[in-house]
Every structure is written in structure tokens, then in C-alpha cells.
Amino acid sequence: MSYQPIKPFQKKEIPSNSRILIVTDMNFHNALYRMEFLLDENKNLVDIFCQPKDNALRVGDLYIARIDSVIRHPNVAFLSLCDLDGETQRGYLRVKDKMPLFYTDKPSKKDFYQGQGLCQGDSLLVMIEKAAVRSKEPVLTTQFTMESNHLIYTYGRCGLHFPKSFRKREKQELTDLIQSNSMLPKKGSIAFRSNGKGIDTADLYAEYQTFLRSIEESLENLCHKKGPMLIKKAKAHYLDRLLHNQEEFDYIRTDLEDVYHEFVEMAHEIKFDLEKIDYYTDNFPISNLYSLTSKLDEALHTTVYLRSGASLVIEKTEAMYVIDINSGKSSKLTPFQINMEACKELARQIRIRNLSGIIVIDFLKMKDLRENETIVKEMSRLSQLDPTPTKVYGLTRLGLMEMTRNKEYATLKEQLTL
Secondary structure (H helix, E strand, O other), X not given: OOOOOOOOOOOOOOOOOOOEEEEEEEEEOOXXXXXXXXXXXXXXXXXXXXXXXXXXXXXOOEEEEEEEEEEOOXXXXXXXXXXXXXXXXXXXXXXXXXXXXXXXXXXXXXXEEEOOOOOOOOEEXXXXXXXXXXXXXXXXXXXXXXXXXXXXXXXXXXXXXXOOOOOHHHHHHHHHHHHHOXXXXXXXXXXXXXXXXXXXXXXXXXXXXXXXXXXXXXXXXXXXXXXOEEEEXXXXXXXXXXXXXXXXXXXXXXXXXXXXXXXXXXXXXXXXXXXXXXXXXXXXXXXXXXXXXXXXXXXXXXXXXXXXXXEEEEEEOOOOEEEEEEXXXXXXXXXXXXXXXXHHHHHHHHHHHOOOEEEEEEOOOOOOHHHHHHHHHHHHXXXXXXXXXXXXXXXXXXXXXXXXXXXXXXXXXXXXXX
């Protein structure tokens, strides 16, 4: 991709108490990664996301895939994908009794099948749903999506969908416009994003018309094509963060020219303040300026030390994550005080490491039942601040807290293939 030259650099003074999203390239174990660091107003780490710089398959990539084999028990199919370098890789598809299918090489074939519809050699439009982890192939889905700034198209669903934040009048006006002009999506659904709230109905409808036409044209152009073939790479994670979670940071800073241009381009589209995007060109490395290497190392350690001298020990078993709280040298504090201190760090570490599934926390034993209730309420409150759905179930008789957290993408260790 070619870019216009950047204007002569003018160093921006970012207020010291600002929350910053940093995007940079870093080496880790002899591999180059594009990394995102979200820092709070005190420059403490809030979140990390890592993506290999090579052309690895990523969640959201859209492909025409060729079916290599179908195994009826336990109903799975293996498909060939083609990456940017032209190399063929394999993906894994769970086969269901009824699922949406878009055959690119056989347009006349039914879009929904029952039972034995998949055949070896057929070409399907698929999207990567879950990234590859170690020796496991990426998980594919035929229910692919396409996006614009304020809309999401999902193949195989039906109708229009609105977020709860839209007023009833807004929903009705848009629905009436779409239905009166026979603009309902075919073989799919369109959902309005919550960031469209407050935008003029005429502007949203105009975007809807353009978006729907582009989808129909794109799908028509894919007919009579055979896989494996890459159709579209997923939008970079940091751009998704700008689009959907910009309330989490005040400024963006990157030392990468291509990333800077990507941010600027999206900022124009979504009317984000360009003054809050900083292209860092100082000779002093950005990773040293914000101690990013040490922050990454700490996020990978099994043990996390608290200010009081207590510590958290975070370990993974086959079925769950187990976190133990040790009092250590904090003998002056009561178990309740240590547990309360631990709650904030627990919520922080769970998000940084992107732990998911079942999480069991062994708090220090407390004698007062009211203290137990306070700990549960505090963890529940902190968990609600996590963008990833997290649920606290309470304490067992043994004082173990049970939690679950949705898996939206790989853990930090999995991202770094550790």
C-alpha cells in the first residue's frame, strides 16, 4: 500500500495523566510481533494484544476454501486455505445439520443444506473464527461477516438488528425506510452498531444503501471461483479498538509509518480527533520510553507481587486457570485486607493475560461471612469493567471463588506461541 508523505514532524506533548494506546513492532524469542499496549493514566498496563508480523492466518480473514475431507463422525471437515504468500494451510470446520453455505464454484447449489451436503473438492466462502493455537488448525465458520463503520452484515441470519441504545423512533424510521424501498438484505442480516446512535437517520440509511449494494456486488463477483483463495484480510486489531473501544484511551502513539496512516485514514472516516494520533519519530525507542519490554515480561510471569508483599500465583491446568493468593511478608495486614488488595490486581491480570474459561481463585481464609460477601461484590464490580463478558459465581465452602470469562481471542501466551 502506498501512502502520502507525512508532513514535517511536529512533536506532540501528550499530557502526563493521559491514557495511551501504543502500537509498535517488537522482537520476542527471535520472532517479530506487532504489539498493542493500552496504558492507564499512571502508565500501568491495562491490556496487551500481539500479532505475528508474518502472514499468519488471523481471526476475521475471509477465504474461498477448498474442502479436502469430510468426516461424518464426529461431523467435521478439513479445508485448504491460501495465505498472502500463496502457501496452502488447513482449517477446521464443525459440520452441523443445518448451516449457511455459500458455494463459490456451484452458485446453483442450495445455500443451506441438511445432512450430507458437503463434498470433497467443493469451494466454500469461510471466515476464520478462532486462531490456530500451537498444533491446532484455525477454526472456520461459514457464517461470515462484512463490516462498515456503523453496520455489520452476517451471512445466514435474517432481518435487521438494532442495539438497545437506539431510540424506538430511530429504529422505526430506519425500518420503514428500508422496507418501503425493498432494501432488506438477502441471505443475511444487517445489524446497526451502537456507535451509530445519534447519527442522522438519512446519513445512516445512505450508508446502509451503499453497504448493501457493495455486499451484493462482492458476493456476485465471487461466484464461479475456486479455492483456495484469500479474499480479504481482517482489519487490524488496533483499528477495531479505535472503532469500538476509543473510550478506553485519550491518545494513540505509534512509531510505525504504515500504522500511523491507517489510524489517520480511519480517523477521517469516524471523525476521530487527528490531534490525538501521534507519530513518534524520536531516536529514543518507544519501547524504552514506556518500559514495554519489562511490562510484557511481567505479564508472562507466573508470580505477581503486590505492594503489601503478598503475591498471586497464576497457573493453568488442563481444565481451568487456578490463582492462589499468598500472604508472603504482609503479616501486618489481615486476610481480608490482603484479599481486597488482591481483587484489583486479579481483575487486571485476568484481562492483561486474556484468561478465559473457568477461573478458580484461592483467597486467604476469612472468618467473618460479611467479609466474604464484600470480596465477592468487589470482584463482581471489577469484572463488570472488563470489556470481555465475565461472571463471578461466588465463594465455595472451601473459600474458592468461581469465575468464568468468555474466550474472544487467544491468551497472551498463545498469541506469543509459548
